[in-house]
Amino acid sequence: MGGPLHGIKVLDLTQALFGPYCTMLLKDLGAEVIKVERPPGGDMARGNGPFVRGMSTYFLSLNRGKKSLTLNMESQAGKELLLSLIRKVDILVENFKPGTMEKLGLSYAVLKQHNPRIIYVAGSGFGQYGPYAPKPAFDIIVQAMGGILSYTGEGPGRPPVRPGASYGDIAAAVFLCIGTLAALHERDVSGEGQFIDVSMLDSQVTVQENAFVRYLNTGTIPQPLGTRHPVVSPFAAFPTRDGYVALAPRGGANDQWPLFCSAINRLELIDDPRFQNGWLRTQHWDVLEPVINEALKTRTTAEWIKDFEGLRIPCGPVNRVDQVVDDPQIKAREMIVDLEHPKYGKFKVVNTPFKFSKTPTKAAGFAPELGEHTAEVLRDLLGLSADEVEAMKKKGTI
């Protein structure tokens, strides 16, 4: 057991969402993640609501199963302690403002002298270089600057809408994780680590490759489209009697258009020359949409799904979050996990999406209290005695 990264040790200097989401994935995959927190407050996300029974659910979810060690990197003794730990771990992840580690005398150039195998993973808002490198960033800033807000919305002329999830942080976090794992394999081969620089803004561009490629090669600027697809139709969510249904009948060689028209009882559309393929249907959407809307409004989402499923037309309800949690597929895949703690009680978090045949893994462990594992980590990795740890605590090093 233990997941595919069993045996890998990560020193995690990150806070908030971007970095901790990356190290959450590493932990879920089986790595040991040691969260290094600055005393006295630690990760600022410990203060993010909502709180339940005194526990920040925001913090709990991102930090389940990690260990927490307090360490003051501004003190000389703290720096030396960090360097001792660097010699014992495989990966360091940080999402400080670029230049922070250099100023502390803890740059990659220094760290690799202490451990040439260390993989140094640097996440930041705008990257380690370039004119915006020193600028602060949060999710809404990079989602706005990266372009997605400009074409997420009800339609042309309507105000921009932010995708509900923190994709500015999370897109960067998954790429940070991919870069880390690619470097880990490279180290398995070469024996040497390296430095990886991933930015939130760059990551925004990479996840939107299709919108950019369309603009770069045709000059067409993406516009807000409600729930529609820019190229293929129908491919959208439509109002029903009691909610919304998402529909995406196949186009191309096996066009399901005739099947779809028959399902919604609009047989006259089948041979209409304006609607003979997905691209044409997009061109004539202003004519087509009201016809489809009128047909679909007459029955419930569940009724429509039963019909469309019978025809093998791709479809699904527009679920609220509570409905997703109750979904039989989500249950069968065990995507919601219970975490229990003797002091805080039982909480629920979202599982990791990886199903491995040989090294199965899932979200496990509670979020650590600030410094909960300081003595344990210093004993296990560095052989420090309880007295030595106590002395460091008195000095304010940990």
Place this chain on the structure above:
Amino acid sequence: MGGPLHGIKVLDLTQALFGPYCTMLLKDLGAEVIKVERPPGGDMARGNGPFVRGMSTYFLSLNRGKKSLTLNMESQAGKELLLSLIRKVDILVENFKPGTMEKLGLSYAVLKQHNPRIIYVAGSGFGQYGPYAPKPAFDIIVQAMGGILSYTGEGPGRPPVRPGASYGDIAAAVFLCIGTLAALHERDVSGEGQFIDVSMLDSQVTVQENAFVRYLNTGTIPQPLGTRHPVVSPFAAFPTRDGYVALAPRGGANDQWPLFCSAINRLELIDDPRFQNGWLRTQHWDVLEPVINEALKTRTTAEWIKDFEGLRIPCGPVNRVDQVVDDPQIKAREMIVDLEHPKYGKFKVVNTPFKFSKTPTKAAGFAPELGEHTAEVLRDLLGLSADEVEAMKKKGTI
């Protein structure tokens, strides 16, 4: 050079977006990706617009630098050829409907007898098991079923909005890539491959962890919020005289609220007890938003950004895609890459977001013509002669 995955060979049976985005990342990271396409048409995405000078820009972007080999897996000779290739590669990726490879006699159980080191990566809409396993899925279906549409939109009571990018496909693709790389490291250690199952719907739940954790532990169902954050305020995009500006002044211990109020010349807000922290400001947003909107409408986005940057308040414009392309940071980071082809000419695609110190890599190579590398791959990997390849072609195996 060559990227951290240099030397790794991937047999890529995927089509459309989800699978090919994963193997695009593997290629960008340095792996050799051999795209196996079914004759006569190959990947259906070859037919996806927009076309420029006869090239599908959609297909080009996702398949840059891959090799294309045609192979008919339904024929006995094609199956045998695939098994010969399996013995020579490290990773197989497919995003067929679950059960497809079993029906062809090419299940993981069979493949690992031919190559115990093979990593078998299976992406699907709903996963390899569970009641929805056989159902077809597209991006809009899983984004709808996964919940994000229900809380992406202008506000409560407004219709659902689809995040503009295909996050249903792309979230799954990045997790598929992470699973692959974690298994690759595990194989570096153990010498054995394994099977990985990642679904689009599961991936939707994992990327929305914060929304789910809030609901699961407090019972609050996420609602559409325009560009706002569910917990902290201000954290949104606001209309200016000529566009929108995104603003996220820091909260918490170093609350920038007084600075922000002074920047927008609303000093009376500084000490108002309703606005003393991010959570309170969220509670009183109905009062606060019109005041901020009125202040910000008086000047241009560029003017506001100059002021807020001077105060180090996190801010940025809501860019259109064309503005992102012209952004100096995007240029400094070389996030747009030219690809040139003797027949098709010059195109632009989005770069990969990884900056590695030792094994640098970027998006490179053109998308292959259907079967362009069939003879080359069969010669290099299996030692087949031109005559043997020709005979296979005549038989319809390739």
